[in-house]
Amino acid sequence: MPVAYGLETFKDRTHERAEVMARLGDPRARLVAIIGRRGIGKSALAAKVAEQLASGAGAEGRAWAGIVNVSSRTSGISLERIFHDCARLPGPDALEDLLEVWTSQRGTPDKVAQLFAALSGGPYLILLDNFEDRLDDRGELYDQELSDFFEAFFRTRHGARILMTTQVPLALPPELRRYQARLYLDQGLPVPDAVELLCELDADGETDIVRASQQDLERAVRRVHGVPRALELIAGALSEDYLTLPTLDEVLDTFVERGDVIAYLAQDRFQRLDAESRLVLEVLAAFGRPASRDAVSWVLGPLAPDVDVPAALARLASHGRMVTVDRARRMFALHPMDADFIYGELPRDGLLGYRSLNRRVADWYARQKPSRDRWRSVEDVQLHRYEFAHRIRAEDHEPAAAVLDEIDYFLTWRGSVGATKDMHQQLSGRLRDDETRLAHLVGFGVALLVGGPHRQAAQVLGEAADLAERLNDQHRLAQALFALGDTYRQLNQLDEAIGPLRRAVELEDRLGDPERLLRALMSLSLTHSYRGEVREALEVADTMRTRALERSDDLGRAQANDSAACAHLASGDWNRALDMARAAIALYEEVGVTEALGYVHNVQGVAFLGLGDVARAEAEFLQANTDGAAVGSPRTEGICLYNLAWAHWTVGRYADALTAAQRSKSCFERAAATGTEVADALALAARARLAGEAGEAARHLRAAAEKSRGNADFVPPAWLLAEAERLTAESTD
Structure with missing residues (x-):
C-alpha cells in the first residue's frame, strides 16, 4: 500500500533514515520504533523510509516484497485492519485462504499464527503509524487482540518486520526487548531545512513568509525548535486567519497560547498526570534545560514540601518518556516545545507562579556557581549566565544586573562580547537604582566599544561618565572615561579621545588598579600613534x-x-x-x-607590505581576520580585510581586491564603526580598475586615502596616493 503522508514536506533526516534502514536490515530487530513528541516528523520519516524500501533502495539494494501502512489517523489500528491488509501481501491464493481463516471461529492466537505462516517469505514491512493511540501512558496495550498479534509476531518465524511511530514506547516483557530497536526523534529539523520547508508552505506568496528576511525566517524556525508540524501551523495561522490577519511576528509572539497550536502539538498526556507529577514538570519547564533530581527537589522544597520529587521523576521517565533522561549525567529534561507549552500555562504570580519558580531556579544556580578565582574560560561563568536569565524571567532586573556586573568584563574580554551586549540590552530602560544603572551603563558601553556600534558606545559611555560624576564613583568614572576615550579613538575623533584617556590614566593610577591602568595607557599610546x-x-x-x-x-x-x-x-x-x-x-x-591578536597580526601584515613581502603580508591579514572573527570583533575583521584588499591590489589581483574590500565594508557596517566609507572607496577603485577606467580608479583611491588618514591600523594613505598618481599618468598617456 502506498505510504505518502509527509513525503511532500519531508526534509533532511539523512542520519535518522540511515539508522532506521540499518535497523530494519538487522535480523535481530523485528520491530523498529521511531519515538518522539507530537509533530516532530515521525510519520514523515517512516514514510520516506517506506518509499525508499519500495523502490529497492534498502540496505541490501532490493525492493521489499510488500509494504502495508496502518495508521490510527486513517483507518485506525486494529487487528482486523492489520490482518486484512497483510493478507494481501503473499498473493491472491494466500489472500483467499487467509480471509477464510479470519471468518472462521478460530481463536485470535490461531488466526494470527496462520497469518505469519503465510508471511514466511518476504521481506514484508508493516508500518504502524501513530501507535500511541493503542497504548496507555506506560506503553501497555489495552487491546487483547493486538497483544495476541505481538505475542505471535515475536515468538514465531516469518518474513515480516514492523516499523512503528509512536509518542510512547511499546512496553515488552524482558525476554522480548532484544527484538525491538528504538530510535528517539527528539530534535526538530536543522535550521536551513526548516527555513526551506517554511518557505515551501507559502509557495503562492499569500503570507508574510516569502517576504520575510532570512534572519526573521531563522528566528521563526528556532522559536518552534524546527518541529515540522509547528512550521505547518505557522503557515496555516498566517494564511487562514482572516479575522485578525496576523503578521509573522504576531504569530510567533502568541504561538504557545493559540488554541490551534495547543490542540495539535501539546501533549494531551499532561492533563492526565497527578498533581505531583505536574508540579515537577512545571519546575523542569521553568529550568528550560536539563536539571538534576537534587535541583528540582531544592527548587520545590519550600514551595511544595510534600512532593516526592524522586518518585515523580521516576514515574515521568518511565511513563512514555514524558521526560528524557541523561543517565550518565543523571539529568532530566522536557522537550523544548513541551517546556514552552507548560511554562506558558503558569500564572505570573503566586507561590507556584513563574516569577516564584524562576527566583528559586536562579537561587539554585547562584549556590552552584564557581568563585572568581576558578574562572579560566567563558564556560566557567555559564552558571552565572543561567542565574541572570532566570532573574530576568522573574522580572527581577536589579538582581539580574548585579549578576551581570560580576561577569560582563570577563565575558567581553574573553571573546563573548555578543552575549554580553545581548544581556545588557535586556536591562536597558528597566533599572531604577542609580548605582545599579551606572554599573550597567559602564559594562554595556565597554561591550559596545569592543563589538560595536561605536557611536552607540560613545552615547552610553557619555551617559555613564556623567552619572559617575554625579554619584562621585571614582572607580566607575575611571572605567567610563577609559572606554569613552578608546571609543573616540576608534571613531577617529582623536582630539576628543585625548582628554578622557589622560584623565582615566590619572584616576586609575590613583585608585591603584594596575590592570585597568595599563589598558588606559595602551589606549593613550595608540591615540598618539x-x-x-x-x-x-x-x-x-x-x-x-x-x-x-x-x-x-x-x-x-x-x-x-x-x-x-x-x-x-x-x-x-x-x-x-x-x-x-x-x-x-x-x-x-x-x-x-586572544582579543588583541587580530590587531597585532594586522600590524605585522602592514609591516611586511612595507618591506615588499606581499605573500607574508596576505598570510598575516588572513590570520588577523580569523582572530577578529573568533572574538566577535567585526571592526578587526574590517581593518584586516581592507589591508588584504590593498595587498591584492599591489600584485595586480584586482578581482580579489574587490572581493576583500566588499567584505571589509560589510564588517564595518556590522560594527557600525568608521571604516565603511574607506572600504567602499577601495572597492569602487578596484571595480573601476577591472573596467579599465584608470582615472576613475585614481579618484576613488584618493578618497580612500583621505578617509583612512589618522588611523595607523590601515595601510599608509601615501601608498594609495602614489598609486593614484601613477594611474592618473596612465590615463592621460
Missing part, C-alpha cells in the same frame, strides 16, 4: 613596560610591545614594528589573551 605623535606614543609604551616589569606582569608587557609596534608602524620603521609585534603575540599567547 594615530595622531602621528610617535615620540609621545613610545614614551607611554615605555611607561607601560616599566610598570609591567615591576609587577612581573606578562600581559602588561604584551600590551606595551603591542603599543610600541603600532607606534613604529606609524613612523614607517617596519622592522622594529615586526620585532615588537612578534614579542607581543608571544606574550599574548602565553597568558591566553
Whole structure:
C-alpha cells in the first residue's frame, strides 16, 4: 500500500533514515520504533523510509516484497485492519485462504499464527503509524487482540518486520526487548531545512513568509525548535486567519497560547498526570534545560514540601518518556516545545507562579556557581549566565544586573562580547537604582566599544561618565572615561579621545588598579600613534613596560610591545614594528589573551607590505581576520580585510581586491564603526580598475586615502596616493 503522508514536506533526516534502514536490515530487530513528541516528523520519516524500501533502495539494494501502512489517523489500528491488509501481501491464493481463516471461529492466537505462516517469505514491512493511540501512558496495550498479534509476531518465524511511530514506547516483557530497536526523534529539523520547508508552505506568496528576511525566517524556525508540524501551523495561522490577519511576528509572539497550536502539538498526556507529577514538570519547564533530581527537589522544597520529587521523576521517565533522561549525567529534561507549552500555562504570580519558580531556579544556580578565582574560560561563568536569565524571567532586573556586573568584563574580554551586549540590552530602560544603572551603563558601553556600534558606545559611555560624576564613583568614572576615550579613538575623533584617556590614566593610577591602568595607557599610546605623535606614543609604551616589569606582569608587557609596534608602524620603521609585534603575540599567547591578536597580526601584515613581502603580508591579514572573527570583533575583521584588499591590489589581483574590500565594508557596517566609507572607496577603485577606467580608479583611491588618514591600523594613505598618481599618468598617456 502506498505510504505518502509527509513525503511532500519531508526534509533532511539523512542520519535518522540511515539508522532506521540499518535497523530494519538487522535480523535481530523485528520491530523498529521511531519515538518522539507530537509533530516532530515521525510519520514523515517512516514514510520516506517506506518509499525508499519500495523502490529497492534498502540496505541490501532490493525492493521489499510488500509494504502495508496502518495508521490510527486513517483507518485506525486494529487487528482486523492489520490482518486484512497483510493478507494481501503473499498473493491472491494466500489472500483467499487467509480471509477464510479470519471468518472462521478460530481463536485470535490461531488466526494470527496462520497469518505469519503465510508471511514466511518476504521481506514484508508493516508500518504502524501513530501507535500511541493503542497504548496507555506506560506503553501497555489495552487491546487483547493486538497483544495476541505481538505475542505471535515475536515468538514465531516469518518474513515480516514492523516499523512503528509512536509518542510512547511499546512496553515488552524482558525476554522480548532484544527484538525491538528504538530510535528517539527528539530534535526538530536543522535550521536551513526548516527555513526551506517554511518557505515551501507559502509557495503562492499569500503570507508574510516569502517576504520575510532570512534572519526573521531563522528566528521563526528556532522559536518552534524546527518541529515540522509547528512550521505547518505557522503557515496555516498566517494564511487562514482572516479575522485578525496576523503578521509573522504576531504569530510567533502568541504561538504557545493559540488554541490551534495547543490542540495539535501539546501533549494531551499532561492533563492526565497527578498533581505531583505536574508540579515537577512545571519546575523542569521553568529550568528550560536539563536539571538534576537534587535541583528540582531544592527548587520545590519550600514551595511544595510534600512532593516526592524522586518518585515523580521516576514515574515521568518511565511513563512514555514524558521526560528524557541523561543517565550518565543523571539529568532530566522536557522537550523544548513541551517546556514552552507548560511554562506558558503558569500564572505570573503566586507561590507556584513563574516569577516564584524562576527566583528559586536562579537561587539554585547562584549556590552552584564557581568563585572568581576558578574562572579560566567563558564556560566557567555559564552558571552565572543561567542565574541572570532566570532573574530576568522573574522580572527581577536589579538582581539580574548585579549578576551581570560580576561577569560582563570577563565575558567581553574573553571573546563573548555578543552575549554580553545581548544581556545588557535586556536591562536597558528597566533599572531604577542609580548605582545599579551606572554599573550597567559602564559594562554595556565597554561591550559596545569592543563589538560595536561605536557611536552607540560613545552615547552610553557619555551617559555613564556623567552619572559617575554625579554619584562621585571614582572607580566607575575611571572605567567610563577609559572606554569613552578608546571609543573616540576608534571613531577617529582623536582630539576628543585625548582628554578622557589622560584623565582615566590619572584616576586609575590613583585608585591603584594596575590592570585597568595599563589598558588606559595602551589606549593613550595608540591615540598618539594615530595622531602621528610617535615620540609621545613610545614614551607611554615605555611607561607601560616599566610598570609591567615591576609587577612581573606578562600581559602588561604584551600590551606595551603591542603599543610600541603600532607606534613604529606609524613612523614607517617596519622592522622594529615586526620585532615588537612578534614579542607581543608571544606574550599574548602565553597568558591566553586572544582579543588583541587580530590587531597585532594586522600590524605585522602592514609591516611586511612595507618591506615588499606581499605573500607574508596576505598570510598575516588572513590570520588577523580569523582572530577578529573568533572574538566577535567585526571592526578587526574590517581593518584586516581592507589591508588584504590593498595587498591584492599591489600584485595586480584586482578581482580579489574587490572581493576583500566588499567584505571589509560589510564588517564595518556590522560594527557600525568608521571604516565603511574607506572600504567602499577601495572597492569602487578596484571595480573601476577591472573596467579599465584608470582615472576613475585614481579618484576613488584618493578618497580612500583621505578617509583612512589618522588611523595607523590601515595601510599608509601615501601608498594609495602614489598609486593614484601613477594611474592618473596612465590615463592621460
